[in-house]
Amino acid sequence: MGFKLPRAWRLLAGVATGLGLWSSLPAWAATPPGVTQTSVVEGITEYQLNNGLRVLLAPDASKPTTTVNMTYLVGARDENYGQTGMAHLLEHMLFKGTSTTRNALGEFSRRGLQANGSTSSDRTNYFASFAADPDTLEWYLGWQADAMVNSLIAREDLDSEMTVVRNEMESGENSPFRVLMQKMQAAAYQWHNYGKSTIGARSDVENVDVAQLRAFYHQYYQPDNAVLIVAGKFDPDATLAAISEAFGKLPRPERKLPARYTEEPVQDGERAVTLRRTGGTPLVAAMYHIPAGASADFAAFDLATQILTDTPSGRLYGAMVPNELAASVFGFTFDQHDPGLVMFGAQLQPGMPQEKSLASLTDTLESLGEHPFTQAELDRARSQWLSAWEQTYSDPEKVGVALSEAIASGDWRLFFLQRDRVRDAKLTEVQRVAEAYLVRSNRTEGRYVPTEGPRRAPALGTPDLAAIFKDYKGDPDFRQAEAFDPTPLNIDNRTQRSTLDLPNGPVKLALLPKATRGERVQAELQLQFGDAESLKGLRLTSSVVGDLLTRGTNKLTRQEIRDRIDGLRATVSLAGGGTTVSASISAPGENLPAVVALLLDVLRNPSFPQPELDEYLRQSVTAVRSAMTEPTALASRALARHGNDWPADDIRYVPTFDESLKELGTVNRKDLVDFHKRFYGAGAISFSAVGDFDSAKVQKALKDGLAGWRQAPGYTRVSDPYREIKAAHQDIDTPDKANAFYIARMPLALRDNDPDFVPLYLANFLLGTSETSRLWNRVREKEGLSYNVRSSLSVSAYEPSASWTVYAIFAPQNRARLETAISEELARVLKEGFSAKEVKEGVAALLNYRRLARAQDDVLASTWVDYLDRGRSFEWSANVDRAISALSVEDVNAALRRHLKPDAFSSVTAGDFTKKDLGGKPAEAQAPAAAPAK
Structure with a gap:
């Protein structure tokens, strides 16, 4: 649950016929009475019920998962004076339940649904993904229909959820960027509600009138103001019938929604915002009004934004980062129903000249007439944009969310039309829109300066969507993909496991060719080398080498x-450190051999250019300094260091933030070159791929790319043995932070082949992983103390070494209550144990989540690399499933009591515990602390 950030910052079985293929749901498909088919584009069909509910069916049998999105056309822009935050608050309240279904999140967890909601200015979206199953789909559709008109919006539910919403609000207030962005939006808009924060004013949220909130719900949560999207694997006819059964009985409301007629006037001069808070690093930014998401000019402007903000080719990067006026730059558009915004910005290192940086930013943006875009820049931006679109389109779980965003902008078909507009965009169009809107008088930044004879941006309006889509049909080359059964047995049977015996060492392979939507493939490449002894003193060097591989060859x-x-x-995505460097790849299958060849060239021949190293070090220092004021980072680092008794030159050592800064100051190019020359090479390599690709061509690319490469030093896994750690508690003060963080951990002598592993796996799920868990129900649902409270169990596959972690975010004034609640729940579960009902429901939910995970191609690819390293196959996963299915309540409780020791937890709490609302005293003085570590 949460409010939506702009698109660029938000950085996812059923009855089928024969091969599981459907065309674009042809017009001859049966429609129930009261249901009318309205439009079809590239396999997605729109229907409308007599009560006004619109339905989009997007069948795709290539993955055995189903995703359902319910989008209500209500958001922050529909809130009146005193109502800010109502749309977001209602998003939370619907999960509290109806008279027949209480605690909807808990019901989702029991059935293995990954579900949540989000709110933006233009819409509220509820979504759920689950292993394809017609019964689960029918149940979820029934819940959505029930929640649409029968949600209780009860006073007691509002009271319990209020602290959770405040916790989410305070979490956002911890981020200087998000606060700056919201205040700049407020300055940019004088009249339109886009200037208001989606989460609302604290006073409005805390004093909300439940009767008024209920009235808001009844006004907007109605079938004629909603669009239901079902994507993935399902039977279209059966699903349409189920939708008709669940929603068709809801009457069409008699009320009329209020007209939205506020238009923001053209801005007539620069506006300024200055934010002063503790912590973080300096930022400069500029906002400009731009056309609505449905406008023909929006796609061209999106491309202009990509040209300006790309790293390292972008105009802003070139003007600022090499000249040490910024550590990094960014930019993104707000694709909205009404005319929106674009935001550009830069993160600075302390000491960089802020005014000069801001001047460089705005001068670069507003001088495009003198320095026009080039065709090469446009081609690069277009390729990046289309690649991102294809990755979204290839995943049915993402398609539903993308369609929801397009609906918020005005029509779901915008998802395809924007692609067409990007394909067809001309350089003259991109240049025109950039020059039109990136002008001084249209800017909101850090100061106000009156100006005579200002140049104004063009007037903006809402596009005529009916005219735009009158004859629109979408891409004629659209086609569906085959169905794939992700059972462990089928995964093992379909995967080609072999070894490439090369002169310089073997390459372990796990290749799973299968048809996918968009003909894409997910792949993983892993190189391993060295051991703990040979890597002494090289912890940071090994990481920097991995991070800089793509900076040049x-x-x-x-x-x-x-x-x-x-x-x-x-x-x-390349990552390296210690004995391992790994790469994750997503690409069209036909391009995978070329990507593999390029990747191997990058791994073999990096040049570590000095300017790139200098930039990397500036960015790293900035990141460390930012982390040094953040409660989550400080607490997590402190706990990682507790009991870490490795010497400072060991790669397993965890440095302090100050030590990290000092170490970054010693990094030099020669050490990087020497490390790469000494350790990188063939010998211990694993490769996996899952998707639409040619196995023979990929193997040839691996052979050719590795031919003649030196052999790396022999690899020996770096052990992480169990160590007894004396329990301790630490407090860290983080002044002026609205949110606090609690984390506690205990070590266990446990390996994943131990008989207690599977019962503890389920015990952790029931304790703090699911939305029906003990910690979730007590801390979030019952007492409303935390937006997110969880537990996690990490168990080694190599040695008896494991850890159990509990963590939560919370408001500083609730510290004592939070620690007490966690301590009491740990004690209660040990005393009472889990019930037979909890265990039965937990087994079913956990197995559903595991089936859902195996339906993800990227999960399969990464798991195969792990299994190749461990000498396993998906038979291991099947054995775990069987062990979970066989668990009894006695098994789970006995294992829990053998291993869970609340007194063995060490904990760290970070936050501002001396605020005025705490009486100016530390939180410990208000009530006795009761953390598990104590």
């Missing part, structure tokens, strides 16, 4: 590497 610059990846419509 002996033949390619950083930008050329990025352009080749973009040109292949791929994404590549």
Whole structure:
């Protein structure tokens, strides 16, 4: 649950026929009485019920998962004076339940649904993904229909949820960027509600009148103001019938929704915002009004934004980062129903000249007439935009959310039309819209300066969507993909496991070719080398080498590497540290061999350019300094260091933030070159791929790319043995932070082949992982103390070494209550144990979550690399499933009591515990602390 950030910052079985293929739901498909088909675009069909509910069916049998989105066309822009935050608050309240279904999140968890909601200015969206099953789909549709008109919106539920909402509000207030962005929006809009924060004013939220909130719900949560989206694997005819049965009986409301007629006038001069808070690093930013998401000019402006903000090819990057006027730059558009905004900004290192940086930012943006875009810049931006679109379109779980965002902008078909507009955008169009709206008088930044004869941006209006879509049909080349059964047995049977025996060492392979939507593939490459002894003193060096691999080779610059990846419509994520470097790949299957060849060249021939190293070090220092004031980072680092008795030169050592800053000051290019020359090479390599690709061509690319590479030093896994750690508690003061963080951990001598592993796996799920867990129900649902409280169990596959962690975010004034609640729940579960009902429901939910995970291609690819390293297959996963299914309540409680020791937890609490609402005293003085560590 939460409010939506702009698009660029939010950084996812059923009865089928034969092969599981459906066309674009043809017009001859049966429609129940009272249901009318209205439009079809690229396999997505829209229907309308007599009560006004619109329905989109997007069948895709390539993954055995179903995703349902219910989008209500109500958001922050519909709130009147004193009502701010109502749309977001209602998003929370619907999960509290109806008279027949209380605690909806708990019911989702029992059935293995991954579900949540989000609110923006234009819409509220509820979504759920689950392993495809017609019964689960029918149940969830029934809940949505019930929640649409029968949610209680009860006073007691509002009271219990209020602290949770405040906790979410305070969490956002911890971020200087988010606060600055909201205040700039408020300055940019004089009249339109887009200037108001979606989460609302604290006074409005805390004093909300439940009768008024209920009236808001009854006005907007109605079938004629909603769009239901079902995507993934399902039977279209049966699903349409189920929708008709669940929603068709709801009457069409007699009320009329109020007209939205406020238009923001053209801005007539610069506006300024200055924010002063403790912590973080300096930021400069500029906002400009731009056309609505449905406007033909929006797509062109989106491309202009990409040209300006890309790293490292972007105009802002080139003007600011190499000149040490910024550590990094960013920019994104707000794609909204009414005319929206674009925001550009830069993060600075302390000491950088802020006024000069802001001047450089705005001068670069507002001088495009003198320095026009080039065709090469447009082609690069277009390739990046389309690659991102294809990745969304290839995943049915993401398609539903993307359609919801398009609906918020005015019509679901905008998802496809924007793609078409990007494909067809001309350089003259992109140049025109950028020059039109990036003007001084249309800017909101850090100061106000009166100006005579200002140049104004063009007037903005809402597009005529009916005219836009009169004859729109979408891409004629659209096609569906095959169905795939992600059972462990089928995964093992379909996966080609082999070893490439090369002269310089073997390559372990796990290749799973299968048809996918968009013909894409997910792949993983892993190199391993060295051991704990040979890597002494090289902890930071090994990480920096991994981070800088894509910054340039002996033949390619950083930008050329990025352009080749973009040109292949791929994404590549490289990470290295210690004995391992790994890469994750997403690409069209036909391009995978070329991506593999490029990646191996990058791994073999990095050049570590000095300017790139300098930039990386500036960014790293900035990141560390930012973390040094954040409660979550401080508490997590402190707990990681507790009991970490490795010497400072060991790669397992955890440094302090101050030590990290000092170490960054010693990094030099020669050490990086020497490390790469000594350790990187063939010998211990694993590769997996899952999706639509040619196995033979991929293997050839691996052979060719590895041919002649030196052999790396022999690899030995770095152990992480169990160590007894004396329990302790630590407090960290973080002045002026509205949110606090609690984390506690205990070590266990446990390996994942231990008979107690599976019962503890379920015990942790029931204790603090699911939305029916003991900690969730007590801390969030009953007492409303935390937006997020969880427990996690980490167990080694190699040695008896594990840890159990509990964490929560909370308001500082609630510290004593939170610690007491956690302590009491740990004691209660040990005394009473879990009930037979909890265990039975937990087994069913956990198995559903595991089936859902195995339906994700990227999960399969990464799991195969892990299994290759451990000598396992998905038979291991099947064995775990069988062990979970066989668990009894006695098994779970006995294992829990053998291992869970509340007195063995060490904990760290970070926050501002000396605020005025605490009486100017530390929180401990208000009530006795009762953390598990004590």
